[in-house]
Each structure stands twice: as structure tokens, then as C-alpha cells.
Amino acid sequence: MNLYAILKGGTIMKQLLFASDLDGTLLNAAHETDEEILTGMQELARQNAAVAVSTGRSVSMCRSLGFPPGPKVLMNGALALDAQDQVVYDQPLPAAIVAELMDLFPDLPFEFCTTDCTLTRQSRQETIGNFQRRWAKRGKPRRNADFDKMFQGHRNDQTREQILDQTIYKINCNREDSEDCRRLETWLAAHPEVVNTPSDEVLYEISAASATKGLAVQALAGHLGIPHDQVAVFGDGINDLSMFELFAHSYAPSTGQPEVQAAASEVLDGSDEHCVIRKMKELREQWQ
Structure with missing residues (x-):
């Protein structure tokens, strides 16, 4: 029997991998999980279909x-x-790049993401304020979230040395109409070894140019022994296109960016906030 299949009830059940973006895709309209999403993921896992979040988070x-x-x-x-x-699979940022960004832009509210936490030189209140400004610039009402829960993995008031002592995979930062941000744009253009792949225009998300969702999902599928034709990918943003380029089974909500819808093998009903988890269940039945 192939490594990517199991025997269930006398029939071979293929092992599947569903890799999905979160915001605007798998999560509900409040950008959160809910009972249908979580129970659906558990049900799929029992049916030998792994759901892998594939996110900028x-x-x-x-x-x-x-x-x-x-x-x-x-x-x-x-x-x-x-x-x-x-x-x-991992593609961290070079330590020299992290140090250079901190030294060149000491006033930008960078968030430095590691394997298990997010480091920032800002205070907790400044971190919350930065998030609130990003949220407002997206044209949405002020979000009164449980920030203790949301930022439980943040370590605030970190020093330069504490940050450089960690392996940094991604740097987030508010994108503002400011001289510092214009200088950062110039710096990014001069450094092809890094790339900015934000989920939307109000944010910088800086990582190594060699880091893409597509290559990471490909490595994950190889690790699990699952062939490409038993992988389906879901996304709504430009940073999801690398998955669509590598996997034929690709799905985008109709609320996704036009380029992503054009690249998808199927466009889902974006008015249904559970369209992705329901499509995964449908595929599990079809591919069984």
C-alpha cells in the first residue's frame, strides 16, 4: 500500500492535504474560528485529510x-x-538584514516573528495602537478584541540584542504615509534577497525571497508522502499565488483579489463565510 493511503472498511482511503490561507479564506467574517470550522477540521482529520493553515500569521x-x-x-x-x-521547512531572514533594518529605521514599529513568539521594541499599548490603526485603515470599525489573547505570544520592550539573539523569520510593520516608510520602500527595492508579501496594502510583511507559501506546502506534502494531485490549496491574496502555481487543485473565494480568482481552478461563493471548510468536505467525498 502507498504511504499516502490507509485502509478503512476494506477500501483504500487516500491521504489528502488541504492547505488554506486564513483571513478572507478559512476564517469566518469576524476573522476568527467557530464551531463549524473547528469541528470540520477535526472531522477531516479523522478521514485522513489534513488541514494545514497556510498563513502570513x-x-x-x-x-x-x-x-x-x-x-x-x-x-x-x-x-x-x-x-x-x-x-x-524553514527560510529565516539573515541576521545581518534584521540588524540593518533596526539600525536604519529605529522609529518604525517592527514586529519580529520567531518560531514561537513575536518580539518588538514597542510597548504593549503601542502594539495595540498599531493594530488598531491598521484595522481602521482597512475601512473597518474600531475592533474591541481580546488583546491579551490576541497578543499573548508577543514580547514587548525588547532590546536590539534580545531580538538579534533569536532566529527571525518575518518582520511586520504598519505601512504609513511617512518619510520612514518611503525610505523603507527604497531599501526593499535595493535588496532582492528579501521580499515584501503583505496580505493587504496597509502592512509590510518582510521575509526572505526564498520563502513562499507554495514551496512550504510542497515541502510539507513531500514530508507527509502526499502527491500533488492529492493536495488542494485555498487563498484570496497575492501571497497565495505561489500555492496556485504549484498545485492544480486551487480555490479562491469570490471575495478574493482578481489575480487570485483568475489563477484558481474554481472560484467559491464568497458570500458564504464557511465556503472553504465545506469545499474541503466536498473534496474529501469526491476523492475518497
């Missing part, structure tokens, strides 16, 4: 969503973990 931000144990592609593909949280 850090490890700690994903933990706060309450996902069941499973594989993960994090920080736009800079890190992939299996269900036991063992590293399958």
Missing part, C-alpha cells in the same frame, strides 16, 4: 485561534511545521 497568532493539532505553513512560507510542531 506567526505561530503565536495561530495558537490564539484554537486550531486542533495539525501541520502549519506560517509567516508566508518562511516556516512549515508538521502536526507535532517539528520543523519541516
Whole structure:
């Protein structure tokens, strides 16, 4: 029997991998998990279909969503973990790049993402304020979230030395109409070894150019012994296109960016906030 199949009830049940972006894709309209999403993931796991989150979020931000144990592609593909949280694939930022950014832009509110936490030189209140400004610039009402839960993995008031002592996979930062941000744009253009792949225009998400969601999902599928034709990918943003380029089974909600919808093998009903988890269940039945 192939490694990617199991015997169930006398028939071979293929092992499947569903890799999905979170915000605007797998999560509900409140950018959170709920009973249908979480129970659906557990049901799929029992049917030998692993759901891997594939997100720009850090490890700690994903933990706060309450996902069941499973594989993960994090920080736009800079890190992939299996269900036991063992590293399958990683592409960290060079320490020299991290140091240069801190030294050149001491006033920018950088967030430095590691394997298990997010470090910042800002205070906790400044971190919350930065998030609130990003949220407001997206045209949404002020969000009164449980910030203790949301930022439980953040370590504030870190020194330069404390940050450089860690392996950094991604750097987040508010994108503002400021001289510092214009200088950062110039710096990014001059450094092809790094890439900015934000989930939207109000944010910088800086990682190594070699880090993509597509390559991380490919490494995860290889680690699990699952062939490409038994992998389906889901996303709505530009940082999801690398998955669509590598896997033929690709799905985008109709609320996704036009380029992503055009690249998808199928466009889902974006008005249904559970369209992704329901499509996964449908595929599990079809591919059984």
C-alpha cells in the first residue's frame, strides 16, 4: 500500500492535504474560528485529510485561534511545521538584514516573528495602537478584541540584542504615509534577497525571497508522502499565488483579489463565510 493511503472498511482511503490561507479564506467574517470550522477540521482529520493553515500569521497568532493539532505553513512560507510542531521547512531572514533594518529605521514599529513568539521594541499599548490603526485603515470599525489573547505570544520592550539573539523569520510593520516608510520602500527595492508579501496594502510583511507559501506546502506534502494531485490549496491574496502555481487543485473565494480568482481552478461563493471548510468536505467525498 502507498504511504499516502490507509485502509478503512476494506477500501483504500487516500491521504489528502488541504492547505488554506486564513483571513478572507478559512476564517469566518469576524476573522476568527467557530464551531463549524473547528469541528470540520477535526472531522477531516479523522478521514485522513489534513488541514494545514497556510498563513502570513506567526505561530503565536495561530495558537490564539484554537486550531486542533495539525501541520502549519506560517509567516508566508518562511516556516512549515508538521502536526507535532517539528520543523519541516524553514527560510529565516539573515541576521545581518534584521540588524540593518533596526539600525536604519529605529522609529518604525517592527514586529519580529520567531518560531514561537513575536518580539518588538514597542510597548504593549503601542502594539495595540498599531493594530488598531491598521484595522481602521482597512475601512473597518474600531475592533474591541481580546488583546491579551490576541497578543499573548508577543514580547514587548525588547532590546536590539534580545531580538538579534533569536532566529527571525518575518518582520511586520504598519505601512504609513511617512518619510520612514518611503525610505523603507527604497531599501526593499535595493535588496532582492528579501521580499515584501503583505496580505493587504496597509502592512509590510518582510521575509526572505526564498520563502513562499507554495514551496512550504510542497515541502510539507513531500514530508507527509502526499502527491500533488492529492493536495488542494485555498487563498484570496497575492501571497497565495505561489500555492496556485504549484498545485492544480486551487480555490479562491469570490471575495478574493482578481489575480487570485483568475489563477484558481474554481472560484467559491464568497458570500458564504464557511465556503472553504465545506469545499474541503466536498473534496474529501469526491476523492475518497
